[in-house]
Structures are given as structure tokens and as C-alpha cells.
Amino acid sequence: MDLLQRRLDDVLCYLAPHWNFVNCHMVNYSTDKHWLQFIPEAIRAEFHTIDDINKAIESLIWQSDRDSQRFPVLAKFLAAAEHERLQAHPELLTTVEQLEELLAAKRQSELSIKEFMSAKKYHEVERTAALVNKLVHGTAIEPSASYIVDAGDGKGYLSSRLSIQYELRVLGIDANASNTENALSRNRKLQKAWNGLTERAELQSQGITPPRRGKKSTTTAATIVPPSLENYKTTARFITTKLNLTDLLVDHFNIQPTDIKPSICLTGLHTCGNLASTCLRVFHAQENCRLLCNIGCCYHLLREHYSQQEFFGNKALMDMQTDYGFPLSSYLQKRKVCLGRNARMLAAQSIERTIAAKELPNITLYYRALLEVLVCRHAPHLKNELQVGKVRKFANFQEYVQKCAEKLNEPWLAAVTHDELEGLLDEYQQDRHYLELFHLLRMSFAPVLESVILLDRLLYLREQGYANSFLIDLFDAVISPRHFAIVAIKS
Known part of the structure; x- marks a missing residue:
């Protein structure tokens, strides 16, 4: 716990001067002069032209050059952010191999079975x-x-x-009833195709190219008995600490009073918002929950205890929450640590994927910032009030504004002249390039903010006495940005 507390202290100390930066909104980039307000003067002094911006992005962001002679202050700024990421502190992380050694689990060769899902989900x-x-x-x-x-x-x-390949008994719980019905339908289709999928995977593992799908194989794998349909059940429930998981298992798997009490592994792959925190609380509160394996996501939907300004698009779902999702640990609760909604939104962004794809922000981000300039000119009472959302299929700024006017039903916006829009583009033409670098610098905080959320969860488990609780870097960060798993074992 001391190690976790010291790391959290260091991260929060690093973030202290930057809270306004990480909680700013890109919508206000031009109206509130974000470049001047949040970028340190020493960094701004390194940039005089658009060419400087482009070269800094290429060398410091895409190529991760931390020995830059041309932009030394910015290089130091980025290096400081990298030092605060979880990957820079392996003493806090546990590998799957280390966990296997702890469990004395036998390593098994895993068949790579590809079925009905995207490469990311697979x-x-x-x-x-x-x-x-x-x-x-x-x-x-x-x-x-x-x-x-x-x-x-x-x-x-x-x-x-889990139910088909590993023959484990699984109860899937989802708040959406249609999801549970679709999950069962998908499971039935998968079971029918399983023998063929397994056979193809076995052939591929031997370096043999399997026959085209639809052609009958001459191997004996087709005689494999399909896994039991009884292994997988679903129920539509909203999970809280009061939802008794043992009772649900008794009902769905017809467990008899004479049977051994069920031992539960509570898992969740990308549990949204507060659900990840709730799972940790359920694991602690319910005796029969012996194992926990949780990968969270959607940090913006966390219900924060000490954040005053919140906006939830899915308000009905959030109103059902009974507990706060952050902070969980008493250590951060005593300090009343607050992240803020925009900071949590930022925590869910992937700097790894952005760098791998050399992906600059979409033009919509720039156009939305310009739209806010129009708001301040023509309808200042609506500043920070318009929820534009996604706008698709536009060829230029004029078309973007037109679509926004129609979507928002704002006559004043539709009345803005072509000449004014052209003049706005001319006035703020350099903003687009500076905005791109600003956006990437702000994204450098994303994994740092995520580390606060994850370390808080791990510290919560340690505070409850679970010495065997771990943070595992489970996925490739480029393929799956939310790639850390929280694992805990009750002794």
C-alpha cells in the first residue's frame, strides 16, 4: 500500500499545475485562447511558424524524439508525462507469467479460434x-x-x-434485456459452428491451410461432441452491491441445498463507467465471490464524489447508480481528490493508437471551435450550452455550419453569411495547426489520468486486505486502448 500511495502522491503532484489544462474543452480552443492560457511560455517560445508545428509533431510526437535540439523544452515536457505513466513503473504491474507462477497454474497451449467478431474484440x-x-x-x-x-x-x-472453449459455467448479467436475448442467440450460432472453428484452428496451429469455409473436411474433428448448451445463462439486471450473485446462480443453474456453495469468479470485459467500481465493491461484499478479473472503460461515466460540474448523456442509467465510482480508496477520499468530467473523458483517449496511426485530430474539432466563435458573436447566452454531437457528410466549413444550424434548429446560425464564414476561416487559419499540436500535448496526459483511476482501484482492494490483488497490462495498447485488468484473489 505504501508503494501505491507514494505513486499516487507523485502523480497528483505532477498533475497539480495542469488541472485546468486537462479539464479544458476543445470547443473553447479559439474563444478562450487555450494556446496562450495553458501552454507554458517556454514551450510557446519554441514556435514561430506553422513549419515549426509540423516538425515538432513529426519528431517529438510521431518519432518520440526526446533528445530534440530544436524543441528541448517541449521534449522535456513530453518526457515528464511519459515518466508518470504506469508502463514506466513496472514495480506496480504484474505480468500474466508472474501470475501463473503465483497460482502454480499449468501453462496450456491456446488454440487461436477466430469467430464472429472484429480483430479488436477477438x-x-x-x-x-x-x-x-x-x-x-x-x-x-x-x-x-x-x-x-x-x-x-x-x-x-x-x-x-468461457462456456464453450473452456467449458465453464457462466451467468451473463446485463442491464439491457435485448442484449441478453441477443447474447443467447449468438451463443447458439457459435455452438453450431464450434467444431468447424476448432478444426480450422488446429490445422492452422500445425501450419496446414484449412479448406475454404463451407467445404466438408476429411479430418476426424467433426466427430467432436459439441459443448453443453447448459453452461451459459443470461439475466437482465442492474448490478449493485445489493444484487446477490449466489441467489442468481442458484436460480439459473438449479443448485440444490445439498450442493457445495458456489465459488464465483466475477469478471467483466470493458465494464462501462461505474460498473467497474461496483464490481470491486461486489467482490468485497459477497463472500462467495472468490476471484475478480475486471477491465474497465468509459471513465467519463464514472460518478465522481467530489466533482461538481457533470454532464451525463445517459442520465437515466446514471440515476440508477447507488455509489460513487471515484475515488474508491479511503486514501484518496480523505484528500477529496477530484478529476473532473473532461479529465475523465481525456483519460479514455489513446495516445498509443494516435501515435501508431500518426493521427491528427479530425477537421470537425477545428470547425467546432470556430462554431463557438460564432456563438460568442451572435448568441453569447449559448456559450458552452450547444450540444452539437456528431456531424457527418460535409465538404467544407460552410456545409458544416449549415448542418449544425439544421440539427440544432438555430435560425441565427443559418443566417450567418458566406462572407462572414470565409472571413472567420481567414482570421483563424493558423489556429488549425496550433490546435493540432495543442490536442496532442493534451493527450499526453491521458495515460497519466488513467493511472490515477486504476491505482485508486488497486489501492482500494489492498485497503480491504486483499494482498493478492494485481494490475495486469493485458492487451496490446494500440489494438485495445483500455488494456489494464484488475485481478484479485480471496485467500
């Missing part, structure tokens, strides 16, 4: 399912008493893999 499901299976079989739990509860089951990607 990567996530395969690694999460393998980890859950290791946890279940690597702990001293009677196999006949083991059950998986998948929180935020969604379409059942993870649950299906």
Missing part, C-alpha cells in the same frame, strides 16, 4: 478468457463449485468463449 476476448481460465484452475477451488459471473455481458463475446 484480441480482447481471447486474452481475457485465457486469464479467467487460469484464475479458476489455478486456485484451490473445487471445480464443481466454480461459476463465472460476467458483469456487463453485452453480446456475450466473453461468456460464450
